[in-house]
Amino acid sequence: DAGVIQSPRHEVTEMGQEVTLRCKPISGHDYLFWYRQTMMRGLELLIYFNNNVPIDDSGMPEDRFSAKMPNASFSTLKIQPSEPRDSAVYFCASSLHQGAVGELFFGEGSRLTVL
Amino acid sequence: QKEVEQNSGPLSVPEGAIASLNCTYSDRGSQSFFWYRQYSGKSPELIMFIYSNGDKEDGRFTAQLNKASQYVSLLIRDSQPSDSATYLCAVKRGSNYKLTFGKGTLLTVNP
Numbered sequence: 049d050a051g052v053i054q055s056p057r058h059e060v061t062e063m064g065q066e067v068t069l070r071c072k073p074i075s076g077h078d079y080l081f082w083y084r085q086t087m088m089r090g091l092e093l094l095i096y097f098n099n100n101v102p103i104d105d106s107g108m109p110e111d112r113f114s115a116k117m118p119n120a121s122f123s124t125l126k127i128q129p130s131e132p133r134d135s136a137v138y139f140c141a142s143s144l145h146q147g148a149v150g151e152l153f154f155g156e157g158s159r160l161t162v163l
Numbered sequence: 164q165k166e167v168e169q170n171s172g173p174l175s176v177p178e179g180a181i182a183s184l185n186c187t188y189s190d191r192g193s194q195s196f197f198w199y200r201q202y203s204g205k206s207p208e209l210i211m212f213i214y215s216n217g218d219k220e221d222g223r224f225t226a227q228l229n230k231a232s233q234y235v236s237l238l239i240r241d242s243q244p245s246d247s248a249t250y251l252c253a254v255k256r257g258s259n260y261k262l263t264f265g266k267g268t269l270l271t272v273n274p
Binding site for chain 2 (some may be wrong): 079081083089090091094095096098103104139143151152154155156157
């Protein structure tokens with residue numbers, strides 16, 4: 049089975065531009081998570097969905113960030129406008145409710161550089 | 164106080180030795196504890212989870228949990244160069260699906 053698929057793998061953009069990151073979770077998984085990883089702050093949870101519904105978005109840093117999950121097989125994380133401090137690796141992960149709780153399956157990540 | 168704390172390392176051990184990785188957490192309501200391994204430039208992958216006080220063994224890996232001391236550790240026996248990676252400790256509170264990660268400990272196993 050295919051794992052979690054993220055795109056793009058690398059994104060370089062200029063401050064002020066809109067950035068959209070995409071994620072396709074593992075088929076059948078009912079939880080989807082967006083994490084951000086930096087050297088300074090480690091791996092931080094931004095938002096997670098259950099059955100396409102946002103459950104906890106308390107980690108979303110500010111209004112410039114938004115996430116959607118229009119269906120069970122697709123989610124987006126959008127940053128508008130982007131700032132240099134948004135530079136990080138953004139991971140999408142999915143999980144199955146009936147599985148080992150806490151076992152997240154991560155995508156390969158999207159490395160974002162904002163100049 | 165950070166929710167999940169780990170020594171950033173690097174922790175350097177010779178091949179064949181026991182590597183000991185430690186993690187403390189601040190939320191006494193934490194009920195589930197996880198160790199993820201992350202190779203450089205790759206994504207994290209789950210290697211162990213533990214719910215109850217005591218030890219849990221899986222091959223060369225042993226997770227240890229002491230809820231009274233709010234302490235969880237991971238022992239890797241017969242360390243191999245392929246174990247060189249960053250090890251992330253994560254905790255979860257109750258039925259909440261939110262996992263909180265530490266910053267990770269970089270382990271280097273020298274041949």
